[in-house]
Amino acid sequence: MLVKDSMFNIQRCEVSRISQVNFDDLPFGRVFSDHMFIMEYADGKWSQGSIVPFQNISLNPASSVIHYGQSIFEGIKAFRNVDGRISIFRPEENIKRFNKSAERMCMPQLDKNVFLEALKQLIDVDNKWVPESMEASLYIRPFMFSTDEYIGVKPSETYRFMIFTCPVGKYYAGDVKVKVETHYARSVKGGTGFAKAAGNYAGALYPAKIAQEQGYHQLLWTDAVEHKYIEESGTMNVMFRTGNKIITPALSETILNGVTRDSVLTLARDWGYEVEERRVSVEEIRQLLKDGKLDEAFGAGTAATIAPICSIGFEDANVELPPYSGWEFAPKAAQTLIDIRRGRTNDPFNWNTYI
Ligand SMILES: *Cc1c(COP(=O)(O)O)cnc(C)c1O
Secondary structure: OOOHHHHHHHOOOOOOOHHHHHOOOOOOOOOOOOOOEEEEEEEOOEEEOOOOOOOOOOOOOOOOOHHOOEEEOOOOOEOOOOOEEEEEEEEEHHHHHHHHHHHOOOOOOOOOOHHHHHHHHHHHHHHHHHHOOOOOEEEEEEEEEEEEEEOOOOOOOOOOEEEEEEEEOOOOOOOEEEEEEOOOOOOOOOOOOOOOEHHHHHHHHHHHHHHHHHHEEEEEOOOOOOOOEEEEOOOEEEEEEEEEEEEEEOOOOOOOOHHHHHHHHHHHHHHOOOOEEOOOHHHHHHHHHOOOOOEEEEEEEEEOEEEEEEEEEEOOOEEEEOOOHHHOOOOOOOOOHHHOOOOOOOOOOOOEEEE
16 A cells, blocks of 8 residues: 655665564564664754664763663554554553653653654554564554753753564463562652653662562552552552452552553443442452452553462462452453454444554
């Protein structure tokens, strides 16, 4: 199909690397498609964007991002539909969130149409990289960072916005063992927890490493003040089911507002579950487990979609959940999301954007 004149410069690579890629065995986040998108901000405005061959970038050692971390990102997925078309899952939500993160980190806003068009054109140029396998997808990583060559602490005046993509296989999170974190915090009131800002993840590595050394996969973060209320898990929002109720921590400035979270809650409401978005205490979850009333617990995020939690570690004991094979909600939600994204069923909430 002939595409109308591009709003970007497009420089295609001479030789594709795609023949070197084993699409049956894709590690997460290590295989990069042929092209990337790049756009520069200076003098108060964005330049025209370019799609160029995927390559290293060169930075001045004084680039402010390296020292003070003005850097934000997004994670989006594109899917090969059963009819061969390619859909991107709810990209407008990620674009809105990107601009919220940018505002919090004193970075410039991106025009949502330019952002969306960049996604579509980049994926179109690399459309052969969108896996055919129904288990796999194209993970999209947009990001922005400061580039002033100056080591004073102040907002940079220049930035770079980029997007690259990675074909990824079925993400197997396994059955996740989480540990309730009662000392460290990833996010505080007044902080940057709601933003997908690079530094949030750096700060979370150490507590996560300690939990991993203790045999857990991930942390169940709690509020930074009392460590009494559950926030989220790793890079996923967290949900619990007891009977007909789906319970999840309410959004706040300390929680990342996940697109998967919203999608799963939308399905839950549509299916007649009672959805409660509110404070969820560690004690409440512990009591539900004790009474045998915690039917399901899972993380929700773009990379894994849904990651079932099989065990929760409290300060003095690990408590197991009922086996996943008997769950009614999470497996159905995961399957429905796959079916919508693949165009195998209709898309009642208009979540797919076709390129
Ligand atoms: C990205 C992310 C999520 C999940 O958001 P999605 O939009 O569903 O991918 C949840 N928590 C944190 C901390 C995240 O970075």
